Structure formats: structure tokens, C-alpha cells
Amino acid sequence: MSGEMKVKKNDIEQALSKLKSSTSTLQTSLPQSIQGNNVLDLVTELNNLNRAIEEMAQSYKQLLIQNEEATRQSVQFIVDTDKKLSIYAK
Template sequence: MAAEIKIQYNETERALSTLRQTLDAWNSHYPRQIGGDNQLQVIDKMNELNEQCQQMLESYKQLLLENQAAAKQSVETMEETDHSLSSMITLSR
């Protein structure tokens, strides 16, 4: 079974670039404090939950940025390997 893997590098790079731009523009700030001087327990609990949500959003954004960078590096490595193999095949003919 002969199967060829074809990577459309330009399309992949464009998609990864769009992802990076979207992540850079993403405002992940969540309201940390509500209620001002209000001393209701529910306000304290909401502020605590808002802080946790903010931390979660920041962690998620960082994970997406790391995944985008890893995917970009993988595509670049595949492209370099593809060019190297192509050159080797051309030289061996």
C-alpha cells in the first residue's frame, strides 16, 4: 500500500498565523472584584470564583500559545525534512 502524505505548507502556516493573531488579540481578563465594599458572603464567593476563572483563562491561553508554537515548529521541521529528502532523491537519480 503506497500512500503519500501531502502537507499544504502555505495553508498550514496561514492557519497557525491566524490562530496566533487571535490568541494575541484575545482579552482573557475576567472581573476579579465585584461589589466594592459590600460585605455579603455571596460577593466574596463570586470574587473568589472570578479569580479562579481568570487563572484558568490565562492557563488555557498559555496552553494554546504553546500548542500553536509546537505545531508551527513541527510543520517547519516537516518542510525541512521534505526538502532534504527531495534533494537526496534528486541527487541519487
């Protein structure tokens, strides 16, 4: 095993762009109320579950956005560090 790590920035950028695109089109909304004229407890519980699922999906979407940005920054840091180190290796 060599001590060299290769970063394929273009491949990473393409994957992150695909992730960003998929994240931006992720639909997180559910029906706010399915009750209508129905007064069953089950309908109330389903409405509560829908709200909880929607909140969780929004949080997940926000995490995906944050992770995508953090990954971009990390890759750029690695590339920049590699350039700086190559100057000293000469």
C-alpha cells in the same frame, strides 16, 4: 491509499497566523472585586470564582501560544525532512 503525505504549508501558516492573532486579542481579565459595600458571602464567592476563571483563561491562552509555536516547528521539520529525502530519492 497512497504512501504520500502532502503538507500545504501556506494553508497551515495562514491558519496558525489566525490562531496567533485571535490568541493575542483574547481577553482573560475579569473584575477583581464586585464587592463594593456589599458583605454577602455570595459576593466573596463570586470574586473567588472570577479569580479562578481568570487564572484558567491565562493558562489556556499560554497553552494556545505554545501549541501554535510547536505546530510551526513541526511543519517546518516536515518540510525540511521532505527536502532532504527528495535529494536521496533522485
